[in-house]
Amino acid sequence: MPSNILAFKNLLALAFTLWFGYVAWGALRFPYLAKVLPLYVGAFLFVLGIANLIHQVFLTSKTAQAEGGGLADLSTDWKISIDIVWGRFFSFLGMILVLYIGFWIAGYPMTMTLFIFLFYRFVARASWWASIVAGLAGLAFLALASHVLSMRWPEGMIPLPWPLG
Numbered sequence: 001m002p003s004n005i006l007a008f009k010n011l012l013a014l015a016f017t018l019w020f021g022y023v024a025w026g027a028l029r030f031p032y033l034a035k036v037l038p039l040y041v042g043a044f045l046f047v048l049g050i051a052n053l054i055h056q057v058f059l060t061s062k063t064a065q066a067e068g069g070g071l072a073d074l075s076t077d078w079k080i081s082i083d084i085v086w087g088r089f090f091s092f093l094g095m096i097l098v099l100y101i102g103f104w105i106a107g108y109p110m111t112m113t114l115f116i117f118l119f120y121r122f123v124a125r126a127s128w129w130a131s132i133v134a135g136l137a138g139l140a141f142l143a144l145a146s147h148v149l150s151m152r153w154p155e156g157m158i159p160l161p162w163p164l165g
Helices: 005-028 032-067 080-104 108-123 128-147
Strands: none
Touching: 005 032, 080 108, 108 128
């Protein structure tokens, strides 16, 4: 890889690592419940950032220099029709609008569970089994976060039992 790209990647990795460390350090002054999420997420990402920085500086740069480059082929097919581009843009915009309408009607947990399931099944074209597992894993994460952090997700107009509403 050219040295300017390597330097940029190393500086970017260093900047993110320092930022995650700052987030974890700053969270130490928060009250107990307010610091749980930023402290642990910041500390975890700081450790991952250090590991990435070590990998980036010592392993990737030596491998790229030994191979004489190693840039990835990031070519793009510019022959795609503008109608397809606009169609995809409006379909994703529509998904976001439907998601917010779902929040309003059914509440956050139920809507996110359905969104994850439908996204995996029809956009990512995953199997039914993988889509169901992904949706239930999303619901389990929301229920766990709600329990551990003692928080309530936004409820919709339709009253649903916990953890769906």
